[in-house]
Amino acid sequence: MKHAAGEIRNADDLVPSVKCGVLVDDTWQRRGYSSLNGVVSVISILSGKVTYIEVMSQFCKKCDTKTSSFALKHQCANHKGSSENIEAIGAYRIFERSVNSRGLIYSEYFGGGDSKGYDEVKDIYGANSVVKCEYIGHVQKRVGIHLRNLKNKSKKLGGKGKLTDNFINKLQNYYGIAIRANVGNLLQMQSAHACSSAKNPMHKQCPEGSDSWCKNQRAISVGKNYKDSNAGLPKSIMNIIKPTYMKLCDQKLLEKCFHGKTPNANESFNNVLWTILPKNTFVELQTLSLGSSIAVLLFNDGFSGIIGVLNELGITPGHYTLTHYSSFDTERIVTSKRQCLPATKLSRKKKRVNRKMKNKKIENKEGVCYKSGDF
Numbered sequence: 043m044k045h046a047a048g049e050i051r052n053a054d055d056l057v058p059s060v061k062c063g064v065l066v067d068d069t070w071q072r073r074g075y076s077s078l079n080g081v082v083s084v085i086s087i088l089s090g091k092v093t094y095i096e097v098m099s100q101f102c103k104k105c106d107t108k109t110s111s112f113a114l115k116h117q118c119a120n121h122k123g124s125s126e127n128i129e130a131i132g133a134y135r136i137f138e139r140s141v142n143s144r145g146l147i148y149s150e151y152f153g154g155g156d157s158k159g160y161d162e163v164k165d166i167y168g169a170n171s172v173v174k175c176e177y178i179g180h181v182q183k184r185v186g187i188h189l190r191n192l193k194n195k196s197k198k199l200g201g202k203g204k205l206t207d208n209f210i211n212k213l214q215n216y217y218g219i220a221i222r223a224n225v226g227n228l229l230q231m232q233s234a235h236a237c238s239s240a241k242n243p244m245h246k247q248c249p250e251g252s253d254s255w256c257k258n259q260r261a262i263s264v265g266k267n268y269k270d271s272n273a274g275l276p277k278s279i280m281n282i283i284k285p286t287y288m289k290l291c292d293q294k295l296l297e298k299c300f301h302g303k304t305p306n307a308n309e310s311f312n313n314v315l316w317t318i319l320p321k322n323t324f325v326e327l328q329t330l331s332l333g334s335s336i337a338v339l340l341f342n343d344g345f346s347g348i349i350g351v352l353n354e355l356g357i358t359p360g361h362y363t364l365t366h367y368s369s370f371d372t373e374r375i376v377t378s379k380r381q382c383l384p385a386t387k388l389s390r391k392k393k394r395v396n397r398k399m400k401n402k403k404i405e406n407k408e409g410v411c412y413k414s415g416d417f
Contacts, residue, residue: 046091046342047144059141063087063150063175063301066136066159067308068129071321071330077125079325081315081334082132085307087152091342092311093144096132097334099327100125119327126157133159137166149173152303154180176298177305181290182218186210188286196282204279217290225302311341344371 051060065085070077082096098121105118121131133153140146147167151160152175164172189210192199199205248256252263261268275283289295318340319325319333339347345367352359359367380386410416 043093043095043338043342044144046086046089047093047146049089049091050086050093051145059145059147061147061149063152064093064148065303065305065308066129066133066151066153067305067312068132068157068159069308069312069315070125070128071316071319071324073321075125077128079327079330080121080125080128080132081312081330082129082136083308083311084133084136084148085311087150087301087303090307092338093146094136094140095334095338096135097327097331098128098132099330101326103326129157129159130162134162134166137163137172141167147171150175152177152301152305154305156180174298175301175303176295177303178218178221178299179304181221181295181299182214185217185287185290186214188290189213189283192283192286199279199282204276205283209275213287221296221299222302226300311337314341344374346371 050062063086065087066082068080068082071079078101079099082098083092084094085091086093099119100121100123102119121128123131133151137148140148148163149167149171150173151163153159154177160172160174164170164174166172189205190207193205193210248254248259250259250263252260254260254263258268315334315337318337319330325333336348339351349359349364349367
């Protein structure tokens with residue numbers, strides 16, 4: 043991790059600390075809100091590597107059993123509190139040590155709105171010294187949450203031709219597309235729409251030209267007429283949901299999404315971690331720390347990083363070990379590149395849509411078969 047931090051800092055730079063943005067996330071060994079173990083990771087947006095982790099546990103077997111070994115020196119639990127507070131406490135510890143241990147100032151905090159981690163660190167280097175940035179996916183989900191809450195409060199919003207669940211999903215998806223397609227361009231983000239229809243066209247603010255995301259403008263650029271098949275929303279419904287939608291299109295909120303980042307890197311690290319330490323097997327802090335360190339090594343440098351550890355231990359890797367480690371890393375890179383191809387992403391998207399449509403048809407055919415407290 044120090045090596046990953048060193049890649050960000052310039053060795054010839056006289057500045058003792060370098061500013062950088064980091065992706066912050068925590069992961070629990072057990073689902074729900076009762077996990078005894080958790081790991082908070084910080085990933086640099088510049089290098090994409092883990093620069094620091096905080097391994098936390100609420101359980102200590104020696105302290106719990108209170109045997110004669112209780113007085114002996116041992117690695118005890120390092121967190122007392124709820125599992126929900128692991129991210130906030132872990133983030134504070136990491137940011138507090140960042141300057142002395144890594145020579146970095148984490149000036150930008152990329153995280154979700156599901157914990158108070160940012161509130162704990164926003165003033166750690168000085169008043170408002172850390173800027174909060176939002177993940178696109180998390181902001182996108184707020185559209186669906188806010189509109190569904192509004193729909194539940196006002197029954198007249200629901201029904202055919204109105205604010206249905208499918209239309210809410212459409213608005214949510216268009217909101218995410220508008221941000222991802224216009225990273226760094228606030229005006230283009232705010233000009234996107236999803237309620238346009240043949241009776242009520244809304245294309246005045248759409249970008250013109252063949253490269254426009256608007257189908258109507260693309261058709262005009264080649265001299266064709268675009269027939270809008272979308273039903274849109276009645277003006278009465280639009281007037282009700284407009285204040286809610288305008289809050290989500292606020293300039294300050296969208297500016298936090300300029301970076302276009304997602305928590306995929308954190309989720310990828312979490313996957314590596316729990317592959318090494320299966321969630322169905324409880325471990326104590328010492329084992330959790332060892333497994334987390336191996337996960338960081340594999341995530342940052344691949345299997346080639348293990349070779350350096352073996353050399354430090356005085357173990358010389360053989361020919362077959364080196365060959366297989368190299369093949370593992372090559373396969374990992376090839377798979378990653380293939381999954382990032384536009385065609386592969388489009389294929390995954392189509393599969394998700396088809397799966398949702400298939401499940402919807404089955405639900406409509408079978409009716410409600412399982413619902414808490416309904417039978």
